Amino acid sequence: MYCRECDEREFGDPEQPIRLEEHYLHRGYPQSMDESLEEARRYVRRKRIFYIVLGIWIALSLMWFAIDMLDDSSSIWFYWPMLGTGVGVAITGIVLLGIGGLFGPDWERREIEKYLRRRGNAPGG
Numbered sequence: 159m160y161c162r163e164c165d166e167r168e169f170g171d172p173e174q175p176i177r178l179e180e181h182y183l184h185r186g187y188p189q190s191m192d193e194s195l196e197e198a199r200r201y202v203r204r205k206r207i208f209y210i211v212l213g214i215w216i217a218l219s220l221m222w223f224a225i226d227m228l229d230d231s232s233s234i235w236f237y238w239p240m241l242g243t244g245v246g247v248a249i250t251g252i253v254l255l256g257i258g259g260l261f262g263p264d265w266e267r268r269e270i271e272k273y274l275r276r277r278g279n280a281p282g283g
Contacts, residue, residue, distance in 0.1 A: 197263065204254040215247045
């Protein structure tokens, strides 16, 4: 077989592409326990990034509040930049953590399977 991803010939029909699982196995990729550990590491890394973004947003919000309270204007404006950047923080949380099932591991798995089906080498088939 022929692996398009790593451009290496394997046993069998040289023109027949190998399935994704076989590619991972012949390239020495980790098995299920190691894959679970790697997925957990990626999740924790994304969670850490989100907490950093959230912390920066809180610090900026406190700064805007303090500036607004200390200036001499009669208008209160600090909530506008908080709202605008808060939307960005919420979108970041949805994308990184998959809150509500949107862009989470299940979505990622479905997209990978959809892509492989379109290419004609879906898992298990």
